[in-house]
Amino acid sequence: MDNPAISISERPQAERIVHLSQAERIIQKLALAQSNNDRQTDPEVAPLFPGFRFDTRLVSGITPIERDGPLDTYIDRPKGMRGWIINLTVKGSGSVSDGKDTWVVEKGDAVLFPPGVLHYYGRQPDAECWWHRWIYFHPRTFWHNWLSWHDRRQGLFFQSKLDTDLANEIERSFNEVTHWSSFADMLSMELAMNLLERILMLCAKHDQSGLVREDEFDERLLVACKYIADHLHQPLRIQDVARQACLSPSRLAHLFSEKLGKSILRWREEQRMQFACQLLMISNTPIKHIASQVGYDDPLYFSRVFRKYTDISPKAFRRRYEGS
Numbered sequence: 312m313d314n315p316a317i318s319i320s321e322r323p324q325a326e327r328i329v330h331l332s333q334a335e336r337i338i339q340k341l342a343l344a345q346s347n348n349d350r351q352t353d354p355e356v357a358p359l360f361p362g363f364r365f366d367t368r369l370v371s372g373i374t375p376i377e378r379d380g381p382l383d384t385y386i387d388r389p390k391g392m393r394g395w396i397i398n399l400t401v402k403g404s405g406s407v408s409d410g411k412d413t414w415v416v417e418k419g420d421a422v423l424f425p426p427g428v429l430h431y432y433g434r435q436p437d438a439e440c441w442w443h444r445w446i447y448f449h450p451r452t453f454w455h456n457w458l459s460w461h462d463r464r465q466g467l468f469f470q471s472k473l474d475t476d477l478a479n480e481i482e483r484s485f486n487e488v489t490h491w492s493s494f495a496d497m498l499s500m501e502l503a504m505n506l507l508e509r510i511l512m513l514c515a516k517h518d519q520s521g522l523v524r525e526d527e528f529d530e531r532l533l534v535a536c537k538y539i540a541d542h543l544h545q546p547l548r549i550q551d552v553a554r555q556a557c558l559s560p561s562r563l564a565h566l567f568s569e570k571l572g573k574s575i576l577r578w579r580e581e582q583r584m585q586f587a588c589q590l591l592m593i594s595n596t597p598i599k600h601i602a603s604q605v606g607y608d609d610p611l612y613f614s615r616v617f618r619k620y621t622d623i624s625p626k627a628f629r630r631r632y633e634g635s
Contacts, residue, residue: 334375368585369503371446371489376434385433394449396424399485403440407432409465419478423468444485446507449585452536457515470514484510495593531556532566539579544606584620591629598625
């Protein structure tokens with residue numbers, strides 16, 4: 312974990328030291344974990360390996376791949392993931408494929424993986440290393456237009472050769488996201504999300520095509536999403552949401568399907584489950600009370616929905632993150 316005593320104003324000068332020490336610490340941990348065969352128990356190391364379940368709102372880190380090292384394998388997820396991943400190369404070069412074509416990414420290149428697209432990437436064969444920072448996340452609703460870059464290749468988005476100042480600024484923000492997301496409290500997670508928002512805005516501004524145009528996004532959808540998020544614990548009437556957004560129920564349903572790719576009820580269920588995951592990670596509140604906090608009167612029904620979303624029970628999910 313980065314030293315929390317380093318102030319925000321001091322971090323630009325300390326960034327290179329923090330960046331190297333973090334990667335070197337991970338390399339040392341990997342060597343120890345390999346010998347003990349317990350790599351999956353370390354919360355900083357486990358996400359670097361295939362099979363890790365990214366079932367929380369945000370996970371961030373750096374993957375220091377060295378030739379013939381323990382991480383020198385290809386990540387292969389044929390169906391992608393539930394959330395998004397943004398990837399920034401900070402050293403060496405990597406290879407990213409869509410199953411047909413392959414692209415090389417180098418220092419200063421960014422890749423955005425939407426949900427459900429193939430993940431197949433690793434160290435570029437001719438390179439000695441590939442270090443890349445990454446953030447797995449579930450976006451806030453109003454980020455929609457920042458997640459569609461001009462350079463789209465078979466479902467993946469690319470930004471190549473960012474200028475040095477911008478690349479350094481984005482890398483510092485990546486480091487801050489990793490720092491704050493390592494703490495198990497709500498405010499730290501919100502800080503991480505705000506810093507991620509800044510990364511996406513910088514990339515959208517650089518890309519230009521990500522700028523919001525009036526005909527692309529209906530701000531009334533944001534009003535509806537905020538109303539639903541503020542009332543997750545209460546029964547939902549579509550008519551009430553539509554009234555808040557000054558839309559008809561049918562128009563509101565159409566906007567959710569067109570812009571978010573899911574129904575109103577499906578979106579609310581995902582928000583409830585993300586909130587439940589956070590509460591299970593950061594508190595000892597009884598599960599039946601968490602069920603009530605996110606809008607389920609029946610704890611057994613809540614557990615069934617939670618299992619459908621994460622593939623494990625709320626109790627098992629909490630147990631997985633105890634001590635991390």
